Amino acid sequence: xxxxxxxxxxxxxxxxxxxxxxxxxxxxxxxxxxxxxxxxxxxxxxxxxxxxxxxxxxxxxxxxxxxxxxxxxxxxxxxxxxxxxxxxxxxxxxxxxxxxxxxxxxxxxxxxxxxxxxxxxxxxxxxxxxxxxxxxxxxxxxxxxxxxxxxxxxxxxxxxxxxxxxxxxxxxxxxxxxxxxxxxxxxxxxxxxxxxxxxxxxxxxxxxxxxxxxxxxxxxxxxxxxxxxxxxxxxxxxxxxxxxxxxxxxxxxxxxxxxxxxxxxxxxxxxxxxxxxxxxxxxxxxxxxxxxxxxxxxxxxxxxxxxxxxxxxxxxxxxxxxxxxxxxxxxxxxx
Ligand code: EAX
Numbered sequence: 001x002x003x004x005x006x007x008x009x010x011x012x013x014x015x016x017x018x019x020x021x022x023x024x025x026x027x028x029x030x031x032x033x034x035x036x037x038x039x040x041x042x043x044x045x046x047x048x049x050x051x052x053x054x055x056x057x058x059x060x061x062x063x064x065x066x067x068x069x070x071x072x073x074x075x076x077x078x079x080x081x082x083x084x085x086x087x088x089x090x091x092x093x094x095x096x097x098x099x100x101x102x103x104x105x106x107x108x109x110x111x112x113x114x115x116x117x118x119x120x121x122x123x124x125x126x127x128x129x130x131x132x133x134x135x136x137x138x139x140x141x142x143x144x145x146x147x148x149x150x151x152x153x154x155x156x157x158x159x160x161x162x163x164x165x166x167x168x169x170x171x172x173x174x175x176x177x178x179x180x181x182x183x184x185x186x187x188x189x190x191x192x193x194x195x196x197x198x199x200x201x202x203x204x205x206x207x208x209x210x211x212x213x214x215x216x217x218x219x220x221x222x223x224x225x226x227x228x229x230x231x232x233x234x235x236x237x238x239x240x241x242x243x244x245x246x247x248x249x250x251x252x253x254x255x256x257x258x259x260x261x262x263x264x265x266x267x268x269x270x271x272x273x274x275x276x277x278x279x280x281x282x283x284x285x286x287x288x289x290x291x292x293x294x295x296x297x298x299x300x301x302x303x304x305x306x307x308x309x310x311x312x313x314x315x316x317x318x319x320x321x322x323x324x325x326x327x328x329x330x331x332x333x334x335x
Pocket of ligand 1: 198243
């Protein structure tokens with residue numbers, strides 16, 4: 001039988017081993033770096049699907065050295081605020097549309113021109129190619145890191161006043177737009193009254209009748225239950241809305257090359273997962289919206305809309321030049 005005195009070295013040894021293990025575990029837990037990822041949409045949205053893929057990929061590649069916390073539904077503010085947050089380091093990763101991005105990276109405004117792309121294949125082909133990479137690289141000139149091109153979808157018009165089948169039907173409607181000068185100009189040309197507004201304010205503005213309508217992809221209309229505040233949906237497909245997975249240089253510049261590559265890989269996985277969800281909702285979303293009481297106008301003749309917004313191209317090229325636009329149109333035609 002070991003006496004208390006005899007037991008002391010043993011107890012000390014066991015005690016020491018336990019504290020070492022605890023210290024080791026604490027060190028490991030301590031070493032995990034928490035990454036904040038923000039977006040404006042719900043936890044069931046196509047952005048949330050992308051956020052989950054980002055989280056799983058980064059945590060796996062880094063073997064738990066990085067853990068990702070998702071902030072949804074504008075809990076970190078609208079997209080403009082979150083992009084500012086990336087520049088000052090208050091948020092690490094953001095999934096955002098290009099809506100307010102042009103205010104920070106004017107080179108991306110070209111992507112917001114209406115009817116630039118005919119379909120998803122064309123848009124994805126251009127963004128996944130050299131031109132897409134070039135625009136992502138431009139972000140670093142503006143205190144942002146462009147990690148990958150994700151997707152929001154082709155945007156359509158909704159409103160609570162009347163069915164829209166032609167630009168004349170949009171005449172005088174107060175339409176919420178993103179904080180984007182190219183979009184505002186397009187709706188002005190259509191005869192509507194564009195009202196720029198951050199996304200987190202939109203549902204209430206529609207509910208209270210501050211605006212009559214808005215425009216978003218099926219993905220967002222479904223994720224935000226817009227049928228509760230909008231009666232009519234017209235499948236105008238008037239603009240392809242890319243999304244970008246952006247990073248904060250304050251975080252990413254401090255990482256090793258290997259770690260930075262983990263973030264790029266996680267962003268690519270995120271974009272792919274979101275695109276698959278967009279494709280699924282393009283198939284299933286309209287039926288769901290009709291089931292929830294929306295009147296959906298499907299067979300829209302886009303010709304009159306294209307004619308109506310054509311001046312937006314002249315205004316754009318007068319301010320931003322036509323070089324990148326022509327390169328995109330040439331590439332799109334070859335896709
Ligand atoms: O990116 O502001 C918008 O209408 C966007 O489509 C939304 O924030 C998702």
